[in-house]
Each structure stands twice: as C-alpha cells, then as structure tokens.
Amino acid sequence: MPGTAIEAVGLSKWFGAGEARTYAVKEVSFQADFGEILYVVGPSGSGKTTMLSMISGILRPNAGKVTIEGTDIWSLSDDALAAFRLRKIGFVFQDFHLFPRLTTAENVAIPLILQDRNWDEAIAEAVKDLEVVGLKDKAALPPVKLSGGEQQRVAIARAIVSRPDILILDEPTASLDGETGRTIVSFVRQHLLSDRRCIVIVTHDSRIYDFADRIVKMEDGRLTGVEREKLDAQ
Amino acid sequence: MPGILKIAYKLLANDRARFVALLIGITFAVFLMIAVTSMFSGTLKRASATVINIGGSIWVMDPSIQTVANTIPLPDYILDEVRSIPGVKYAVPLYAGAALLKLHDGAYQSANIVGLDDTSLFGRPAMLSGNIADIFAESAFIAVKDSEFYKLENPTIGTDFEINDHRGVIVGIAKVASSGLFGVPTLYTTYYRALYYIPNMRFTISYILVEPKTSAEVKAIKQQVAAAGYLALTKDEFIAKISNFYKYQTGFGVNLMLMTVISFIIGLSISGQTFYTFILENLERFGALKAIGATSRDLVYMILFQAAFVAVTGFGIGVGLCTFIIWLARAYLPDYAAIMTFPNLSLAFGMVVVIAAISSYVGVRKVLTIEPFDIFRG
Known part of the structure; x- marks a missing residue:
C-alpha cells in the first residue's frame, strides 16, 4: 500500500567553517512515496548528489532529519546504518562500480553475500535477477566483457537482488547513449517499480523525464521547485 | 569460507599479474631469509661437530676456550x-x-x-x-x-x-x-x-x-x-657457547642479520608496494561495498585475509623452493652446509607476518579513509 518511503526535513550540508563555510545543500525538505519514481534534477554542482547521499545514509547531514519507513536513519550507529542500507536500499552508481575480477553473477550476488547468505544460494538468486534484466547468459562472464548498457543492467540487478524498498540511481544514463539510456530507465519503470518500492533517480538528462512520476529541481543547494507534479497514470 | 572472504580471495587471485607479483615478493624474501639462516645453522652445526659426534654429558675445559677446535690443554x-x-x-x-x-x-x-x-x-x-x-x-x-x-x-x-x-x-x-x-x-x-x-x-x-x-x-x-x-659445560651448553662465539665474535652473526634484514626489506618493498597498488586500484570498489552496506570491519577482514593468504602461500612456496635448492646443492656439493631448523622457519614466518601486517596496515588505512560519498561524487 503506497505511503511515505523517504522523508527529509530541513536537510543541510556544509563544508568548511566560519567565513569559509560553503553550503552544498541548504534546508531541503521533501518526501518520496512508495510506488513512485522521483527524479531529482538540476545542473552540475546544484547539490543533487550530496542530497542523495544524505537521504541514502551515506553522508551525515549537518542539520535536518531523514526518515525512511519511519526510521530516523541518522540516529542509527554506523554498523546499524550499514545493515539498514544493505537491507533497505539498493544503489546504482553512475560508474557502475562493478568488480572486474568477479563474474557478473558474483557481482550481482554481493549484497546477499554481505548479508551472510550461503554462496551458492546467493549466486543462484543473482542469476535469477540477471534473468530479470535479460543477462542470464552472461552470468559467468566478467563485467568487462559486457557493453555499457549491459553493465548498467548488471548494476541494476545488483541493486535489486536483496529486494530493497528504496532504489537510488545516480545519473543512470550518464555513461550510455540516448537510446540505451531510455531503454534502461524504461526497464526500471516497467519491471522494478511497485507499490512497495520507491525509486529516486538523480539525473540531468532531460531525455528520460518521461519516465518520472514526479520531478523536483535543485539549484545552488536548494529545492527550487517542482518541475512535474505526480500524475495519476503514466 | 565466509562469502566475504571468498570475494576477497577472488579479487586477489583473479588479478593474476598482481597476485603473482605479491607471491614472488614474499617467496623471494622467504627464500633468501631461510637460505641465509639455514647456511648459518649448517655452519654452526659443523662448528660443533666434534661435540656432537663425541657426545658426553659434561665437557671439562679451560675457561678461555671459545670453540671446540681451539683447545687449551689441561x-x-x-x-x-x-x-x-x-x-x-x-x-x-x-x-x-x-x-x-x-x-x-x-x-x-x-x-x-x-x-x-x-x-x-x-x-x-x-x-x-x-x-x-x-x-x-x-x-x-x-x-x-x-x-x-x-x-x-x-x-x-x-x-x-x-x-x-x-x-x-x-x-x-x-x-x-x-x-x-x-x-x-x-x-x-x-x-x-x-x-x-x-x-x-x-x-x-x-x-x-x-x-x-x-x-x-x-x-x-x-x-x-x-x-x-676450570669450566664444566653440558654438551648443549658447550654447543651454545660455540654458536655464540661464531654469532657474536666473528662477524658471522652481523652479516647474517644484515642479509636477513635485506631480504626482509626486499620482500616488504615488493609486496608492500604491490599490495598498496592493488588496494588503490580497488579503492573505489571498496567504497562501493561500503555504500552498499559492508561495514568497515568487513573490509578490514577482506584485506587481512588477502594479506594473510599471500603471506602463507608465499611462505609455503619459499620454504619449498629453499628445500629443493638445499637438496640440489647437497647432491652436487658435499661440503654444502645448510640445515633448515624450526627457529629458522619461525624467524622467516615471523618476518613474513610482519611484511603482511605492514602491507595490510597500509591497505586498511587507505580503505578506512574512503568515504562512500566519494563514490557518488565520482
């Protein structure tokens, strides 16, 4: 049943002190719901990535609060926060960050292995998710043998293998050509979005805006507006 | 083997060039350390040959005697x-x-x-x-x-x-x-x-x-x-006295120590640098693991396991190589004096542990400083 997945209130992040203090994100508040794809857009240096890091439990804010499914994530200890990320959040990094010395299946299985799942079971699950992204036949290959789009799909399979409620995609189309980028995001929308999942995508690629439920815009560390309100149907 | 260590193993072993370079560094250091100390042990044993061959529970001698060969008649x-x-x-x-x-x-x-x-x-x-x-x-x-x-x-x-x-x-x-x-x-x-x-x-x-x-x-x-x-020494005390003479009063000991230290430095240089490069190359991926949900403890275990695996494997190969060389040398050089002793092996193993500890310490420090946020920043 859709509800609030992420709630950020008064989030601020600054670097430096005194007169040298520079705000990367200033007093940002927003919420993301289950069952929606929320885009955070804006020019380079607008604070999108910093904000994304704070809501995903990676970068501690100087002020403000982030609640995911009712849990104030920044009140958790480091280990508890790591475990929370492992269970609840799936990441797709801009540069994929796949391990070239592991097979594709092993790369996908990493979150399960970090959860102390049995190796063979984890690999079997990973292969199932590779099937979801259409790469089952590439399970035994190292990622370097795959194209950019295929690597992106492997990264997506890794992000969903532990069935997280929150999916965070950082510039998912940045390393891909236009058509492949649209195919990937279309796939995310069609196959990964559900009533029990919230997907947040940071991008400045306007070609994929069609796939968003809602788009918020950042500039100079602040949310400057809502580019698109949530539609009832896409 | 826990999955996280299996990943660590695959990251290490599948990077063939670095893995081989690490093994060569450790193996070479172990080989040199054991070869040098074994030759020294062999020399010391031969220096006490008369005592060993004759036996005798207690040897009575002039107190000035340093080695069995330089007798002072009683x-x-x-x-x-x-x-x-x-x-x-x-x-x-x-x-x-x-x-x-x-x-x-x-x-x-x-x-x-x-x-x-x-x-x-x-x-x-x-x-x-x-x-x-x-x-x-x-x-x-x-x-x-x-x-x-x-x-x-x-x-x-x-x-x-x-x-x-x-x-x-x-x-x-x-x-x-x-x-x-x-x-x-x-x-x-x-x-x-x-x-x-x-x-x-x-x-x-x-x-x-x-x-x-x-x-x-x-x-x-x-x-x-x-x-x-006069001086009465048990057989073992006399052998120890002879050994101490060669170790501390002839320059043998200092030379041995220098050679061992040089071997250690060679091993540390090759392995430490290669391991550090390996960590640097994988740094972003370690950061990605941290972002996904690996704790710092997980990453430390991975690095310690990698260092320990290389150390133990390199040690084993080094010991094997040294054993083979000593066997070969003995087959063709009757005078070749080298024996591998438990203390020699322990010393070499201790030094390998130090090499692994220093290498992994450098790697751990680097990995612990990586912030997952850096992964997002690219």
Missing part, C-alpha cells in the same frame, strides 16, 4: 680431581687436535685427529667397516666417511699414510653425525697414540668427558670444577 691432575668429585660416575680424557698427513701420492693433507680414551673408547664412532677393537692395533686409525673423506684419497682398510714420520694405517671406516666446519677429514685413534704421534705441549688433555651419576649431580660437578679453576 694438566693431568685435573682428570684425577674430576674423577674424585663425588657425583662423577666416570671421567675420561679426550684428545682433539690437528695433524698433517702425507698420503700415498705424496700430497700433504691436514686432518682432525680425535684420540679416544684407551680404556673405554668413550665417544667412538659408528663403524661402517672394520672393527672398533682394531683401533688398538699398531699404527691404527679409523677414517670418518663424511663429506671430506675423499681428501684422504678414499682410503680402504689397510691404506697407510705418514703422520709426523710415523706410519698410520686405516683399520676401519666410520660414520659420524656431522662433518667438521673447516673442510678437513677426521681420523680417530686412541688417546695415547695421538699423544705419541702428534707433537704436544706440556699438558696434553684437550677435554675431560664426564658422566654424572645422576642428572641432579651436574650442578655440583660444575661448581667443583669451577672451584678448581
């Missing part, structure tokens, strides 16, 4: 005095000296001469051929078949030679536990024949070999001998 009355100590079961004289032999072909060859107590033949070697009783025959000597045996022109029973214008005859061939250090063959004869054939100083007893009635008497015997102005 007066005869000391033998009587030692025999009169209540805890002594028996005490016998031993002659240990050197002589120049003139062999059949006219060549001169120096040799160690061991003169055994005429009554007991205490310290006699194990016979390979001939009878030990023949040592009492006229001009009789027993040749030791060790790595220097060929220098006596591979004698057989009946082979004769000259020793200080006396005729000597080989009446038996024996074997001993260890060859001597200085590359000269060894001949056994009786104590009195040794005195008769070889020029001597006023005093003639090289050592007095003592057997205590019980091991509890050893301390009292040593005290009584010390009271007489």
